[in-house]
Amino acid sequence: MKSNLICLVAFVLFASFNNQPKTIKPGEIWPDNNGVLINAHGGGILFHEGKYYWFGEHKIEGKKGNQAWVGVHCYSSKNLTDWKDEGIALEVVKNNPESEITEGCVLERPKVIYNQKTGKFVMWFHLELKDQGYNAAKTGVAVSDKVTGPYTFLNAVNPNAGIWPLDYPDELKSKSFSDTLKGWSDEWKKAVKDGMFVHRDFKKGQMARDMTLFVDEDGTAYHIHASEENLTLHISELNDKYTGFTGKYIRVLPTGHNEAPAIFKHNGKYYMITSGCTGWDPNAARLLVSDSVMGNWEYIENPCFGDDKELTFHSQSTYILPVEGKKNAFIFMADRWKPENAIDGRYIWLPVKFNENGIPYLEWMDEWDPGIFDKM
Numbered sequence: 020m021k022s023n024l025i026c027l028v029a030f031v032l033f034a035s036f037n038n039q040p041k042t043i044k045p046g047e048i049w050p051d052n053n054g055v056l057i058n059a060h061g062g063g064i065l066f067h068e069g070k071y072y073w074f075g076e077h078k079i080e081g082k083k084g085n086q087a088w089v090g091v092h093c094y095s096s097k098n099l100t101d102w103k104d105e106g107i108a109l110e111v112v113k114n115n116p117e118s119e120i121t122e123g124c125v126l127e128r129p130k131v132i133y134n135q136k137t138g139k140f141v142m143w144f145h146l147e148l149k150d151q152g153y154n155a156a157k158t159g160v161a162v163s164d165k166v167t168g169p170y171t172f173l174n175a176v177n178p179n180a181g182i183w184p185l186d187y188p189d190e191l192k193s194k195s196f197s198d199t200l201k202g203w204s205d206e207w208k209k210a211v212k213d214g215m216f217v218h219r220d221f222k223k224g225q226m227a228r229d230m231t232l233f234v235d236e237d238g239t240a241y242h243i244h245a246s247e248e249n250l251t252l253h254i255s256e257l258n259d260k261y262t263g264f265t266g267k268y269i270r271v272l273p274t275g276h277n278e279a280p281a282i283f284k285h286n287g288k289y290y291m292i293t294s295g296c297t298g299w300d301p302n303a304a305r306l307l308v309s310d311s312v313m314g315n316w317e318y319i320e321n322p323c324f325g326d327d328k329e330l331t332f333h334s335q336s337t338y339i340l341p342v343e344g345k346k347n348a349f350i351f352m353a354d355r356w357k358p359e360n361a362i363d364g365r366y367i368w369l370p371v372k373f374n375e376n377g378i379p380y381l382e383w384m385d386e387w388d389p390g391i392f393d394k395m
Contacts, residue, residue: 041100042388045332045367046355051094052103059092060354060364063130063231063338065140067166071096071343074108074129074142084361086149087111087126091142093167099342099350099389108168109142109161116149119175120159123149128337130232132240133166134261140166141261143242145230146175156226158244160262173262177224178242178255182266185313187214194218212273216247225253225268229278231338232257233312236284241312245278246270249296252277254312271316277305282312283339283349286377289314292322292336292351299358301330306379323381332383334367347373348392351381370395 049057059075066072073096077089093108111126112118120126125147132141139162146159157177161170183192196215200207220226230244240257242264247253252271255264271277277293284290289309295302306322309315323331334353342348349371357363370391371379 041098042386043100043368044386045369045384046334046365049102049366052101055104056362057094057102057366058362059094060356060361061128061337062352063128064340064352065131065133065166066341066343067133069097071099071340072105072131072166073102074131076127076129077107078361078364080362081360082358085125085358086123087120088122091126091129091144091170095167105167108163109170109172112172118172119146119148119157120172121149125153126159128230130230130338131166132232132234132261134240135238137260139164139260140170142170143230143232145228145244153228156228156246158227158230158242162262176227176264177220178227178244178253178264179266179268180224181222182268183221184214184217184253184268184270186269187217208274211247211250214270214273216250217270220247227253229280231280231282233282235312239312243280243282243291245280245296247273249278250274250276252280252293252316256313267313269313271307272318275305275318277307279336281336281339281352283341283371285347285349285373285379288377290339290379291316292339294331294335299356301333301335301355303329304331304336304381319378322379325383327383332367332369332381339371342389342392345392347395349379 051057058077059073062075064071064073073094077092078084090107090111091109093105094102095105096102111120111122127145129144142161144159146157147153148155157175159175161172163170196210226246227244234240240261242255251273255268258265276296278296279294282291291307293305303321306319307316334355336353338352340350351369353367355365369381
């Protein structure tokens with residue numbers, strides 16, 4: 020009897036311990052179910068059939084880790100704190116230098132969305148060809164019948180070749196631009212706003228670097244990417260299969276120099292958090308707002324408050340995750356890059372808060388758990 024009582028007490032204590040809310044510690048080492056550092060940089064998350072799936076760049080040690088030698092890693096979780104290693108969802112191609120995703124290419128910011136019509140999982144990512152620096156500025160797409168993969172690479176493109184942006188004035192379509200303008204002069208900035216780089220890349224397709232995906236409530240999917248030498252964001256509508264572009268796209272804040280877009284919808288408004296362009300070094304985040312995805316985006320302010328707000332808490336945005344089953348609950352996901360030792364990059368996750376006017380903002384928290392959304 021005494022032995023049974025001891026076992027019961029031990030069981031209750033064990034269960035109580037394991038039911039304690041797990042926490043998120045931004046910037047700290049975050050192990051997976053095997054005790055290994057989660058390796059999913061520049062990532063995004065898909066919620067599907069009761070689980071969250073986190074896809075991100077698999078890094079290796081040292082500067083070499085800034086190129087892709089493994090592929091896109093996938094992890095799954097039911098509670099956003101404990102993550103199971105699901106393996107490599109998309110592998111780079113070994114021993115085939117002809118492949119666009121051969122090992123040593125640059126494969127960044129993978130995002131996965133699910134297509135209800137086709138039953139396919141669709142992954143897009145920023146792709147730079149091996150040994151070509153950041154000159155290709157392509158976006159690649161891969162598909163799978165299973166959320167964790169393996170994903171089959173389809174192709175990589177420069178979007179919207181031979182197509183003008185929506186509402187691009189007819190008088191600018193025949194405009195010619197001087198190639199001797201001094202960078203950042205008033206004349207140069209006006210030329211960029213008038214579409215100088217759109218013209219330059221018109222035939223081959225537009226540049227697509229830092230990117231994210233967004234599926235609206237009506238099922239329409241959008242590809243948001245830094246374009247025009249990172250000077251202008253483009254928002255492009257995807258086709259019904261989510262595997263290509265419809266040709267409908269807009270330019271957002273020409274000469275604004277925005278990258279690292281992360282988008283979400285709240286109370287009928289669309290919000291986007293971006294960063295400036297300072298390489299691997301952090302800078303102040305920007306908050307943009309619009310009444311529609313393909314509408315007129317306006318800059319509001321830096322969404323960060325408190326210490327290190329001008330450095331986005333030493334990180335850069337990658338995705339904003341709506342928390343399933345919670346109203347007005349979003350998680351800001353960002354990366355703290357370590358280019359000297361790429362695998363040591365850390366994850367900055369913070370709850371998105373809203374002020375009395377409904378404007379989202381971010382504050383640093385050393386530690387928090389997803390239960391915070393029950394109190395907001």
